[in-house]
Amino acid sequence: MTDIKRSLASMKEGEEGVLERLDLPDDMAQRLMTMGFLPGSHVRVTRRAPGGDPRVYRVDGSEIALRRETAIHLYLTTKDSE
Amino acid sequence: MSDQSSAGPAAPEADHTQPAPEPRSGGQAPSVLAGRADRPRPRFVALVGPPNSGKSTLFNRLTGLRQKTANYPGVTVEKRVGRAQLRGGLEVKLIDLPGVYSLTAHSEDERVTRDVLVGEMQGLEQPDAVILILDSTNLERHLMLAAPILALGLPTLIALNMRDDLDARGGDVDVVALARQVGAPVTLISATLGDGLETIYDFLEGVIGSPDLLQLPVLRLPVISDAPECRRWAAVVGTEAHYRSPAPPKWTRRLDAVFLHPVAGPIIFLTVVVAVFQSIFTVAQPLMDGVEVLVTISGGWIASIMPVPWLRSLLVDGIWSGVGSVIVFLPQILFLFLFIGLLEDSGYMARAAFIADRTMAKVGLQGKSFLPLVSSFACAVPGILAARTIESKRDRIATIMIAPLMTCSARLPVYTLVIAAFIPERPLLGPFLGTRAASLLGLYVLGLLAAIFTAALLKSSILRADRSPFVMEMPPYRVPTFHSISLRLYDRTKIFVRRIGTVILTVTVLLWVLTQVPLMNGETPPIEESMVGTLGRTIEPLIEPLGFNWKIGVGLVTSLAAREVIVGTLGTIYGIEGANEDSVGLQESLRRDLTLGGAVALLIFFAFALQCMSTVAVVRKETGGWKWPIIQFTYMFVLAYSGAFIAHWLLG
Ligand SMILES: Nc1nc2c(ncn2[C@@H]2O[C@H](COP(=O)(O)OP(=O)(O)OP(=O)(O)O)[C@@H](O)[C@H]2O)c(=O)[nH]1
Ligand SMILES: [Mg+2]
Numbered sequence: 001m002t003d004i005k006r007s008l009a010s011m012k013e014g015e016e017g018v019l020e021r022l023d024l025p026d027d028m029a030q031r032l033m034t035m036g037f038l039p040g041s042h043v044r045v046t047r048r049a050p051g052g053d054p055r056v057y058r059v060d061g062s063e064i065a066l067r068r069e070t071a072i073h074l075y076l077t078t079k080d081s082e
Numbered sequence: 083m084s085d086q087s088s089a090g091p092a093a094p095e096a097d098h099t100q101p102a103p104e105p106r107s108g109g110q111a112p113s114v115l116a117g118r119a120d121r122p123r124p125r126f127v128a129l130v131g132p133p134n135s136g137k138s139t140l141f142n143r144l145t146g147l148r149q150k151t152a153n154y155p156g157v158t159v160e161k162r163v164g165r166a167q168l169r170g171g172l173e174v175k176l177i178d179l180p181g182v183y184s185l186t187a188h189s190e191d192e193r194v195t196r197d198v199l200v201g202e203m204q205g206l207e208q209p210d211a212v213i214l215i216l217d218s219t220n221l222e223r224h225l226m227l228a229a230p231i232l233a234l235g236l237p238t239l240i241a242l243n244m245r246d247d248l249d250a251r252g253g254d255v256d257v258v259a260l261a262r263q264v265g266a267p268v269t270l271i272s273a274t275l276g277d278g279l280e281t282i283y284d285f286l287e288g289v290i291g292s293p294d295l296l297q298l299p300v301l302r303l304p305v306i307s308d309a310p311e312c313r314r315w316a317a318v319v320g321t322e323a324h325y326r327s328p329a330p331p332k333w334t335r336r337l338d339a340v341f342l343h344p345v346a347g348p349i350i351f352l353t354v355v356v357a358v359f360q361s362i363f364t365v366a367q368p369l370m371d372g373v374e375v376l377v378t379i380s381g382g383w384i385a386s387i388m389p390v391p392w393l394r395s396l397l398v399d400g401i402w403s404g405v406g407s408v409i410v411f412l413p414q415i416l417f418l419f420l421f422i423g424l425l426e427d428s429g430y431m432a433r434a435a436f437i438a439d440r441t442m443a444k445v446g447l448q449g450k451s452f453l454p455l456v457s458s459f460a461c462a463v464p465g466i467l468a469a470r471t472i473e474s475k476r477d478r479i480a481t482i483m484i485a486p487l488m489t490c491s492a493r494l495p496v497y498t499l500v501i502a503a504f505i506p507e508r509p510l511l512g513p514f515l516g517t518r519a520a521s522l523l524g525l526y527v528l529g530l531l532a533a534i535f536t537a538a539l540l541k542s543s544i545l546r547a548d549r550s551p552f553v554m555e556m557p558p559y560r561v562p563t564f565h566s567i568s569l570r571l572y573d574r575t576k577i578f579v580r581r582i583g584t585v586i587l588t589v590t591v592l593l594w595v596l597t598q599v600p601l602m603n604g605e606t607p608p609i610e611e612s613m614v615g616t617l618g619r620t621i622e623p624l625i626e627p628l629g630f631n632w633k634i635g636v637g638l639v640t641s642l643a644a645r646e647v648i649v650g651t652l653g654t655i656y657g658i659e660g661a662n663e664d665s666v667g668l669q670e671s672l673r674r675d676l677t678l679g680g681a682v683a684l685l686i687f688f689a690f691a692l693q694c695m696s697t698v699a700v701v702r703k704e705t706g707g708w709k710w711p712i713i714q715f716t717y718m719f720v721l722a723y724s725g726a727f728i729a730h731w732l733l734g
Contacts, residue, residue, distance in 0.1 A: 061223055
């Protein structure tokens, strides 16, 4: 098992990872952080909209919808189980 | 004591220069921190909390008012002041505020909350105490907001709401320990059930929570601008308070698996929409017929007991036919609101916004714009206010501009009347969808398409901007309560009846007077020769290309007051005109006056035209000037006129 680093957008439904960093303008990063997207928190992809975008993420006890264009700027580490 | 300082600037400043809170121990009430003693009580208390935590529900409980509540974030977008009655005949002023995640405002609604809390709201003094309402089922994240709120230095009560849900899902928290950590009283409540409100009253009465009764917090407050530090602080507080988070809501997961399913989701949605439209015609129709019979019978009865001819004409032909022709639409409107209420209270609306985001993105908007648009199905005014939750200014204006194109409930009477008069009912999909319901649905879709088209137009020209992000919290599903739904319907009935009693009644009486003058040889004139007829015939050349005669023209003029007034107006005109013949009913009279092309033109005109002065006023207020309302009014008029013209020209 190794840690791998990837963006939230690249994760599939049901996958989970630990948030490392938010590569976003300060304003947006602050907003996401107050909603639970803090470095160190566990993020899980729970669902996607019928078209595949946006998706719902479970983080810190709540479910937050984000678009792919935002999710690609969030970096996580996941355990590679293979 | 009841002499409350009014909101004026002369109100004395709240005294914040009290000595630093001294630690104190002993005498603890079971669920709170401090001892009991009669203390200066707060005068003006703010209800603050993250979105969807139950602030408005609590506000309604305490004040007896009816702030809108619903199960999605961002329902309240404006401050609302009310008074709560305390024991011993005392009163306290409360203010319900839009939900916030922090005190940094990203949108207009969040700015309201921030400004009120720091005392920068014009014409309003700073609150002298705060009730912080947090969702106990997601305590640690919600506690992040406690840091900046406690740092305001105002006496604060922390109310952990949704206790019923916390218990049901097996969560737990020790409020005494929690209170000790943060140095403020804490209580567990359920705003919907009214559980645990005693502590809230104690706080409002100054029995607990005033600064000199408090202990110093065990934990130092974090640096509030640092979100990670706030969260770490919240985690320590949670651990010390033995917080056991509840199991994730399993019904939410199951329902989402269905409602957000790529295939089943949209099919279910369409089925529900079709069923609603069909039931407006099949289920609501008998009710409408019932009301209509009542109106006719009571009208006949009044006519029979009213000896004075002119009074009889005013009451029966004028008011009764005018007002009566509108009131029959009450069952339909309640039906629509029942449906909207179920969607909003269950939490489905947030999912609809989520699904709609992709489509909204194509025209340059985002999913959050969808919620104001859906609100506009009820009425554009709250819809336009709801646009405050949209962070990007340009997106917000674009949403405001398109909201009145959504089919508001004031259009419903006009649509149903014309559809019922011109479209014969035939089944299209067996018993599930008939021609009339399909036509009505078509008109809703027409409004939606026009809105989307207009958004695309605006966002690619004068309101062009970078794509703004879509970030939205999905609430758990909740079972809509009978109480909440029946209140919605009751309030809607009140609004509808009030509109009939004010706008519609006034216009009707005025109209009746104008049909009686000028007198000809001391007799009332034939209606064509009356003032109303003259007015109608003056504008007739303008509307003739749309297939409308002067009577419809008069209706178009009066409908500027409110859309459904046209129905009352036509009711009155036909009522007076037909006073001497057998009553033929509004639908029959309409069929005599309009061709099919004219009828379609009328529907299209109503779909697009901005005949609503309240909307114009609220757009001016929300955009801060006349520019946008003027553009909007003109644009929608051009759209309505050309649309109606083309329809009449094509269909004849
Ligand atoms: N189970 C349960 N549901 C509650 C309770 N209090 C409020 N709710 C529900 O939570 C939802 C949100 O309530 P609101 O009062 O509108 O919340 P708010 O904090 O005013 O929300 P915003 O105005 O959007 O910030 C509604 O569906 C309420 O019925 C409670 O104690 N228990
Ligand atoms: Mg609210």
